[in-house]
Amino acid sequence: MAKKTKFQLIKRRFVRERQIWMLCIPILVFIAIMQYLPMLGVITAFMNYIPGTSVFKSEWVGLLHFKTFFASPDFPMLMRNTLAIGGLNILFGFPAPIILALLLNEVRSKSFRKFIQSTSYLPYFLSWVVIASITFTLFGNEGIFNEFLLRFGFTDQPIAFLGEGGKYYWGIITGLGVWKAVGWNSIIYLSAITSVDPELYDAGKVDGLGRFKSMWHITLPSIRPTIVVLWILSLGSIFTAGLEAPLLIGNSQTRDYSEVIDTYVFTYGLQLGNYSFATAIELVKSIIAISLVFGANRFTKKVMDTSIY
Known part of the structure; x- marks a missing residue:
């Protein structure tokens, strides 16, 4: 019941501040694309990645x-x-x-x-x-x-x-x-x-x-x-x-x-x-x-x- 009430409060606050959140969407999308998406490339640290080839076809070399x-x-x-x-x-x-x-x-x-x-x-x-x-x-x-x-x-x-x-x-x-x-x-x-x-x-x-x-x-x-x-x-x-x-x-x-x-x-x-x-x-x-x-x-x-x- 307490969790449900907390969720309802968050939902109510989100609806009340929806205009502010709408303004934040472009910034959040930019951060996601420019900051978080490139983090997927960290996996190449454990591979012998060759530019121009698929990451999934690269040799796994571990550490x-x-x-x-x-x-x-x-x-x-x-x-x-x-x-x-x-x-x-x-x-x-x-x-x-x-x-x-x-x-x-x-x-x-x-x-x-x-x-x-x-x-x-x-x-x-x-x-x-x-x-x-x-x-x-x-x-x-x-x-x-x-x-x-x-x-x-x-x-x-x-x-x-x-x-x-x-x-x-x-x-x-x-x-x-x-x-x-x-x-x-x-x-x-x-x-x-x-x-x-x-x-x-x-x-x-x-x-x-x-x-x-x-x-x-x-x-x-x-x-x-x-x-x-x-x-x-x-x-x-x-x-x-x-x-x-x-x-x-x-x-x-x-x-x-x-x-x-x-x-x-x-x-x-x-x-x-x-x-x-x-x-x-x-x-x-x-x-x-x-x-x-x-x-x-x-x-x-x-x-x-x-x-x-």
Whole structure:
């Protein structure tokens, strides 16, 4: 009886909100076709799939592609580079928009704040092709940065920032990633800050809190749920170092530091046509990412009573 009543409530609510659900249908169809339907291709990770032939006629090889990947001499390098770049992106890229949003919230001049916001948003709309060109102009052997170092006597010869065995690569790629996304990612934090009750700041002033202490004791705790949720979701991208940046800025000299799982999949999947092997690698990456998200969600739910579901 209870189940029937629950079903009737759901049905009644659906009928009442049918217009909203009708608006959602195109979006749900798009997600189903573009996101869920391609998941059926995961089965090719367990086959020797040849493009142009039927999946059902492909040879079943089980876990062969997974074993090949784990036994590959490139596996330690790929894991190190991917984790390093992904970890640095989270370490520096995650707090940067929070800090920017907090500082922008303290700016009293509206015109200056809008200028800073617009300036920080702009890099997000630049393609990695443009950013790669800027990088070569700045950090090339005859680039602006080397010209500056030579002119002021900081070095006697140009420094190969985009060479030198790749020892500068992680720092450059992390800095570019933070610069590109910091403004755009700060939008959601600025939105969360606007929902903070102004009376809390008034009470803080009465208690003698300055601007920094108000930021630390009022603003940050108020937007903590937003920070936690976005941190949980960001952990899923730790194995996603990106394809465009390493592909465009990396080279043969920096391969030991720039080759990541995404570029490895691109090479074997699209350039060499080994789709099954590339699918197996992506499946491993996806399973690890999902596990990290669910693990972090469970941890924050238990410790902070905040989670994404």
